[in-house]
Amino acid sequence: MFRPLKTYQLVVDVVVAAAFGLVALLVELQLGRGADFVTLVVSSVLVTVAMAAALAVRRLSPGIALGLAWLGAIIQMGFARPPGVADLAIFAVLYTTAAYGSARVFWAGFASSFAGALVITVYLVFGPYFGASGLTWSSIPIALAVLVAAGFALLLSWTVGALVRTGVRARENRDAQQRAEAEASAEQERVRIARDMHDVVAHSLAVVIAQADGARYASAADPAAATAALGTISTTARAALADVRLLLTQLRHSQGDGPQPTLGDLEELYAQVRAAGVELRVDVDPAPVGEPPAAVQLAAYRILQEALTNALRHGGGGPVEVRLAWHPSHVELEVHNPVPPGASPSDAHGHGLIGMRERAQLAGGRLDAGAQGDRFVVRAQLPIGVPA
Structure with a gap:
C-alpha cells in the first residue's frame, strides 16, 4: 500500500501539497x-x-491518493x-496511479478516467449548479x-504516467540484464583463471613431490641425485611461480590473457615429467601442418x-604413452x-577431469577418460579451423 520514499521526497510532496491547498482554498x-x-x-x-x-500522498500511496481524490x-x-x-490535483493523482501504482491501482486509475469523465458530464448537464434546464x-x-474533453484530459494524465512506468520498467530490465x-x-x-591455476599448480607440485621423494631415497646411494x-625442483617452482603471478595479475587488473603455452612448450613439459622419473613415450604422427x-x-x-x-600422481610406475595425430x-x-592393481584409476570426481x-x-571438441583394463586412457578430439 505504501511505497518506499526518501525523506526529501516526502518533504517536497507535503510542502507542495500545503502550498497548493492554501492557494486552492483562497480561490x-x-x-x-x-x-x-x-x-x-x-x-x-x-x-x-x-x-x-x-496530492501529498500521491507518490507514497497512489491507491489512497485516488480514494481521497474521489472523496473530494x-x-x-x-x-x-x-x-x-x-x-x-486529480490529474496529478491519475498520473501517479499509472506511473507508480500496483497492478490494481494502475487499472483503477484507468477506470477512474472513464468514470470521472462520465461523472463530470452528468454533473455539469444535470447537476443542481449547471443543469437547471436538464438535457x-x-x-x-x-x-x-x-x-x-473531460475524458481526453483525464486519460492524457493517466497515459503519461503509463509511459513513465514503461520507461522505468525498461530501464530496470536493462540494468538487470547488464x-x-x-x-x-x-x-x-x-x-x-581457476582452471589455469589448477593446471599450473597441480602439475608443478606433482613434479616437485616426485623429485623430492626420489631424491630422499636416492641421496644415500648417490649424493649427486x-x-x-633440487635443480629440477627449483626450475619447476620458478616456472610455476611465474605462471601464478601472471594469473594473479590478470585477476587483479582484469588485463588480457597474456602469453599462453603453445605446442613449442610441450618439449619442456615432457622434460619435466621425465625428470620426475617417469618413462615417457611420445608419438606424433602425422605432425601438424602449418x-x-x-x-x-x-x-x-x-x-x-x-x-x-x-599419470605422475596415480600411475603405477610403468611407461606413459602420449600419441598426437594432427x-x-x-x-x-x-x-x-x-x-596399480586395486588402486583408484584417477580423480574421476575431482577437478582434473572436469x-x-x-x-x-x-x-569445440570432446574428451573421454576412463580405465581400460590395467591402464587409464584419456582421449580427446579437437577440431581445427572451427570457432570455439
Whole structure:
C-alpha cells in the first residue's frame, strides 16, 4: 500500500501539497460567493483538504491518493460546488496511479478516467449548479463535447504516467540484464583463471613431490641425485611461480590473457615429467601442418599437462604413452598410463577431469577418460579451423 520514499521526497510532496491547498482554498472561497457563509467555508475547506491530502500522498500511496481524490469530488458535488482549482490535483493523482501504482491501482486509475469523465458530464448537464434546464436537444452537443474533453484530459494524465512506468520498467530490465551479463562474464573469468591455476599448480607440485621423494631415497646411494633433483625442483617452482603471478595479475587488473603455452612448450613439459622419473613415450604422427589455431594449441597443451599430472600422481610406475595425430580437420590426442592393481584409476570426481573436459568443449571438441583394463586412457578430439 505504501511505497518506499526518501525523506526529501516526502518533504517536497507535503510542502507542495500545503502550498497548493492554501492557494486552492483562497480561490474556492472566491468561487462560492453568494452562498451561505458557513456552508461556503465548510465546503471549501473539506474539498481543499481532501484534494491537498491526495496530492501529498500521491507518490507514497497512489491507491489512497485516488480514494481521497474521489472523496473530494463527492464532497464537491454534494455541496453543489462548481469545478475549481482544487480539482487540478486529480490529474496529478491519475498520473501517479499509472506511473507508480500496483497492478490494481494502475487499472483503477484507468477506470477512474472513464468514470470521472462520465461523472463530470452528468454533473455539469444535470447537476443542481449547471443543469437547471436538464438535457435537451440543444444541450446534447455540449454534453458530448464535455464528455470528450473531460475524458481526453483525464486519460492524457493517466497515459503519461503509463509511459513513465514503461520507461522505468525498461530501464530496470536493462540494468538487470547488464548486471547479469557482468556477473556471468566475471564468473567465466573466475572459472578460467581457476582452471589455469589448477593446471599450473597441480602439475608443478606433482613434479616437485616426485623429485623430492626420489631424491630422499636416492641421496644415500648417490649424493649427486639429490643435487639434480633440487635443480629440477627449483626450475619447476620458478616456472610455476611465474605462471601464478601472471594469473594473479590478470585477476587483479582484469588485463588480457597474456602469453599462453603453445605446442613449442610441450618439449619442456615432457622434460619435466621425465625428470620426475617417469618413462615417457611420445608419438606424433602425422605432425601438424602449418600453425594450428592458438585455442587448439592451448587446449592440447593443458589437456596433456593435466593427463600427465594424473599419470605422475596415480600411475603405477610403468611407461606413459602420449600419441598426437594432427589431421587437416582435427587433432587426436591420447595419454595411456598404467594403474596399480586395486588402486583408484584417477580423480574421476575431482577437478582434473572436469577441467580437461571444459578445455575440450571450449575448443569445440570432446574428451573421454576412463580405465581400460590395467591402464587409464584419456582421449580427446579437437577440431581445427572451427570457432570455439
